[in-house]
Amino acid sequence: MNKNGEIIIIEDDEDDQEMLEEVFNKLNHPNKRVYFIDGEAALEYLRKPNSHPFIILSDINLPKLDGLKLKEKLQTDAELSLKCIPYLFFSTAVNQQVVIDAYSNSAQGFFIKATSIEELTDSITIIMNYWKKCAAPNNFK
Structure with missing residues (x-):
């Protein structure tokens, strides 16, 4: 985990992308944000x-x-797993099976998409503060 690295946001809804960017700007978050509209483009990156x-x-x-x-x-990709990138889901498609599937694949969090800027700001603040304080195996030289 590179705490100064980019925040990768994989979201195909333009309105949700704009709301996330508004929140990160409001919080003056220093990490660059990189947006992708599909999983293939994100994987390539x-x-x-x-x-x-x-x-x-x-x-x-x-x-x-x-x-x-x-x-x-x-x-399952050895090189990518060594990067120790926390992977969190944000979705409106929430049911018990989807959440089980996410955590079965070692997701580090699953969040229901907030419908207001205030709710989203609260979630992003908590998430960023938590992960900035976490240690990862690749944080040690």
């Missing part, structure tokens, strides 16, 4: 050797490669 993101915020329902399949690929 994450496989680049110079890609060392801080965290991934992903929708479940995505075109081309959905969030669950993307998380599975990250978990």
Whole structure:
């Protein structure tokens, strides 16, 4: 986990992207945000050797490669798993089976998409504060 790395946001809804960006700007969050509308484009980016993101915020329902399949690929790819990138889901498609599937693939969190800026700001603040304080195996030289 690279605490100064990019925040990868995989979200195909433009309104949700704009709301997330508004929240990060409101919080003056220093990490660069990189947006993808599908899992395949995100996977291609994450496989680049110079890609060392801080965290991934992903929708479940995505075109081309959905969030669950993307998380599975990250978990089973030896090089990508060594990057220790926290993977959190944000979705409106919430039912018990989807949440079980997410955690079965070692997701580090599952959040219901907030419908207001205030709720989303609260969630993003808690998430960023938590992960900034966490240690990861690749934080040690």
